[in-house]
Amino acid sequence: MRTRYTLINMLVNIGGQFFTMLLSFINRMVFIHCLSAAYLGVNGLFTDVLSILNFAELGIGTAMVFSMYEPAARDDEQKLARLMNLYKWMYRAVAASVLLFGLVLLPFLPYLIKGGEGIEHITLIYMIYVLGSASSYLLNYKSSIYQAYQKGYIRAGWNMVCEFIKTVLQIAILLLTGNFILYLVVQQAVQFLPNIMVSRRVDKEFPYLKECRELPDREERNGILKNIGAMSMHKLAIVIVRNTDSLLMSSFIGLTTVGLYSNYRLVINALNNLMTKVVTAFSGSVGNFAALENSDRLYQVYKEMDFLFFVLSGYLTGGLMMLFNSLIALLFGEEYCFPMAIVVFIVTEFYITRMRQTNLLFREVMGLFWNDRYKAVAESVINLVVSLVLVQRYGVTGIVGGTIISTLCTCTWIEPYIFLKYGVREDWQQKYRAYFAEYLKRLLLTAAVSAAAVLWVQRFPVDNFCIFILDGLLYTAVFAGVIVLFYRGSAEYAALKQRGLELLKRNKEYT
Template identity: 25%
Template sequence: MRNKATLINMISGLILQTFTILSGFILPKIILTCFGSEVNGLVSSLNQFLSYISLVEGGITGVVMANLYKPIVEKDEQKISAVMVTANLFFRKIGILFVAYSVGLSIAYPLLFKTEFNFAYVCSLTLILSIAVLIQYMFSITLKTLLNADKRAYAVNFTQTLIVICNVIFALISVWIYPSIHILKLISGILFILQPVIFGYIVKRDYRIDWSTDPEYSLIKSRWSGFAINLAAFIHGSTDITILTILTNLKTVSVYSVYGLVSNGIKALVQACLSGLSQTVGQAYAKKDWKELNQKLDLYEYVVFVLVFFIFTVTALLINPFILLYTRDVTDTNYNQPIFGILLIISEGLYLVKFPHLNLAYAANKFKEITVPAYIEALLNIVISVILVHKFGLVGVAVGTIVGMTYRMMFHVYYTSKIVPGRVQSIFYKKFCLFAISVAIGFMICSLVIPLRVVTVMNWVIHAILYCAVVGGCILLTSVLFFKKELTFFAKYLKR
């Protein structure tokens, strides 16, 4: 049943991300077409500043997840209740703080940053964009964490899929009846009420949570160590837009956000495919079964490499032609940035390949031990991006992200060898080098032999199929030659 749950989680996650990616392209296209690049850049920038509240969270979600694995395995309802009550109180406090932060941002942003919009326009839009985040902190994130820890991510994924579909439908109706960015985003925020309603029903039905249990604040004593992890993840996702907002203009932010639609969509798609595996590794560690843990880490690493190197190589080949098609009706700024597109894809790929090792550290509750490297990664990212953005613009911030990601990846591979007995770093680097060589050959074949010279929708689709076949063939050949053990184990795992 656990293996079936893992598979269902992966499928549901894939369904969610498919709809999220489609939504991610439809909604910005609506904004670009109806309201222009300046509004698109403003929305992206405001969302980024609103996400700063996640820093206050201090990585508590990961800490709560780590504290839930063992009592879930042992069916310790009292312990589960204590963790849930403690987490719920903490997130409610963040929600209250977020209200104050949102109001402050709505006043400060239009005063600090020059835009073509008046104070009331920016202020009201800021408050509207904050609704979705507020609902999650106040009412749904605790319940969501429990479901994810218990390998029931499918409930979360299907709920979110419903919200995404409704959001697109209502957005199209909204701009057809009365095109207003404020109304469009207000509808989007209100839809998030579905999360606590559905999650609450499932938890009440399937769990015996005693909400009157006294909180145990010692359960989240690792949160300040978790803060560093949260900070690093936050900086990875926010440094570029923040620096571009401060040092460039909203149209440049819009260009970045449009390319980010592709990179973030592909990243989320891969994460969805991997969603069931992280909890499997976490529960294997909780049982201290080192043989099983090593086997599942081998499988986890292999699946990550196959997905990341295949999907991201094809994306690197196709991202710039896609953006040119996507923005062909938008003429208020230059969206043709091929070098930046490839570098952005590389940075997101490096972010993902460390996931087996990062999630193992989370499951082992080693937040304190991985704090300093998280700060170093964040510092590298910020400093290099700020230095290079003046001369290289978008390319400069992408390079800063790549340097930070490379350092963090290498550290986590090293730290896994300290957590798991008998685990050596060369296991990871052998896979990395073999897959890198494989996709490099595929990339060169595609670029030199079958280049996409004339950018049309039909040409793009044809080349996408050809590129998938070439890169996929290279990866399949590498798997058959060098990773027979992982292929066999993966087949047995799915059968069970």
């Protein structure tokens, strides 16, 4: 059953993400055609500002979903209902906090924007973002019960439908009126629809949630609050590391650079979301597995997933190194491209971040938030200090370089240490050394493939989408060959191959 739910979640999530990526690129192309780069910068800047305000969420969602895996695995309806009640009240407090913090930040807007003098109604635009972000918390918590029951595909399906509606309406508004404010109103209004639809379905499917008015007992609440306290530190790190880049660029360089950077972030975020969808497809099953199985079996699953995410991360990294600027030029124009040196830093940061994915997944489903809470503080401080120092001399490269340095100094070695020491426990030192030996091998392999791909595209430049697709297919074949050559004898390769063959066999039986 776990494999079946994982497969359904993955197909819906990945299919939905590809669909969303296509819509996002079309939307961005129309946006650039109808509005200036300054508006593009405002969109990227305020999106990051709202991500900072969302620090008020404190990681509540992650901690609550972890608390729900065990009662969901055992069909403990009363415990689930009490947890959902606590979740509801917490998210209402978050909505109020986001609105309050947004209003407090309002007088400081002029200091955050450099080169935005031509943007009209900047305060109104900002408040639309704030209201949309605050309202998203009012019903969002209800979808967590599907995550606990390994049915995240239900929420993903509604997201896909509403994303299509939103994009069509936004494109129509841009083409007919060119009005950025109407564009934002549609964005904020339509993104609330999945919450409404999922909420109504949850009320029908789980009627006992409305019948129970109780909260978890004091001991359980204290355990949850402890996890939330630890997650708040991780949330702070995410906010500072991932969402201050646009603020620094806007303050030190200008809105036009933020606009250029936002196109690269559009692609990176699309791929990050794609990888997150894959992780989300596994998270319910892994959480269920972690609640019921022993650490030896869990470690084997961990190794298989770590290999899978390496293959995906390495493949995307080499492809971005090879074709990133070509994609930006074909979609938006060569004037929107960064120099290759900046692109290398952006893609390197992408690879390092994606290679953390397995450790983060297992940390969350096993509730190991508390053990590495100080890592998040160190990561935040290092990132902010290094970025502020480097941006003055190196610009965009310095900001992204700050993220790379802070990640390497903290997350890269602390996260596997926490999982192996506190999650696996047995022979964890030996497994820790083996992890980094394999990590270095994978890094060198990805770097070699990426360098070869860059040399190829420099020798044979991409002039149109046909060449782009052919180069992508060639790269895919070469990368697949490299993986088979170097890993065909590994246990993880054999296990994933076997799982894939079993899934294909099942699909044939069903058809």
